[in-house]
Amino acid sequence: MCRKIDEEIFPGTHNILQAAKILTALGHFYQMNRFLQLPLLSPPNLKAPFAPFFQGLLRSHGRHVFEIPKDQVGVSSNNSVPRFRTYCTSKDLLIKKCVPCNTKELRPMTDGAADSLMLQVAGWNLVKEDGIMKLRQSWKVKSFTKGLEFFKIIADLAESEGHHPDLHLVGWNNVTIEIWTHAVVIYAHAGGLTENDFILAAKINKLPLDHLLRRKAAE
Ligand SMILES: C[C@H](O)[C@H](O)[C@H]1CNC2=NC(N)=NC(=O)C2=N1
Numbered sequence: 001m002c003r004k005i006d007e008e009i010f011p012g013t014h015n016i017l018q019a020a021k022i023l024t025a026l027g028h029f030y031q032m033n034r035f036l037q038l039p040l041l042s043p044p045n046l047k048a049p050f051a052p053f054f055q056g057l058l059r060s061h062g063r064h065v066f067e068i069p070k071d072q073v074g075v076s077s078n079n080s081v082p083r084f085r086t087y088c089t090s091k092d093l094l095i096k097k098c099v100p101c102n103t104k105e106l107r108p109m110t111d112g113a114a115d116s117l118m119l120q121v122a123g124w125n126l127v128k129e130d131g132i133m134k135l136r137q138s139w140k141v142k143s144f145t146k147g148l149e150f151f152k153i154i155a156d157l158a159e160s161e162g163h164h165p166d167l168h169l170v171g172w173n174n175v176t177i178e179i180w181t182h183a184v185v186i187y188a189h190a191g192g193l194t195e196n197d198f199i200l201a202a203k204i205n206k207l208p209l210d211h212l213l214r215r216k217a218a219e
Contacts, residue, residue: 093202098199102183108184111133117195120198124205134180136176143172146212147172147212157200161199166179179201
């Protein structure tokens, strides 16, 4: 069995000890990757059973194999490392891309995960309506037509992300945007927030909108 693993994964290794040395070196690399939030880099043609073996071996060499909590990371589509998916912490919302919401695996974010991400989206409020969590922010625009220009700038971003907010223009100059993942409610019949919503909110915060807004009354 060990021999098979050697040949299959580390061509040219002559015995398990040599493979173990390579794995230990990988263990150091793994720990470094944990801080870079990169997944365990392993040749893409590894067989699934390899992971427990590798983790066991790392543990036996005193290397603690870290599990990264699922709701604390997302997949960045800007694959800086070819053929590997990179995992970013919530701090990287601005460099991440929304992912398609049409997967049955889509799950709503936990309240705790949502709370921790709120730190990254200043100005947005976390609200819950009919059991659905949403992000909400309101602005006062200079005029009705400026409100439509505001929506157009938001719409261009939403189209580029493939993830869309709900837009409200009320009383001619009051704009409210709500962001939630509709698919979660459809597929998971629950919750409403995914990391896509926070990515969109963080990017909306960076849009050039000030010229459309009424000055806030001096406090
Ligand atoms: C395939 C694509 O991801 C889906 O159609 C997108 C489009 N935009 C979306 N936007 C929002 N807010 N929620 C969704 O579930 C959603 N689904």
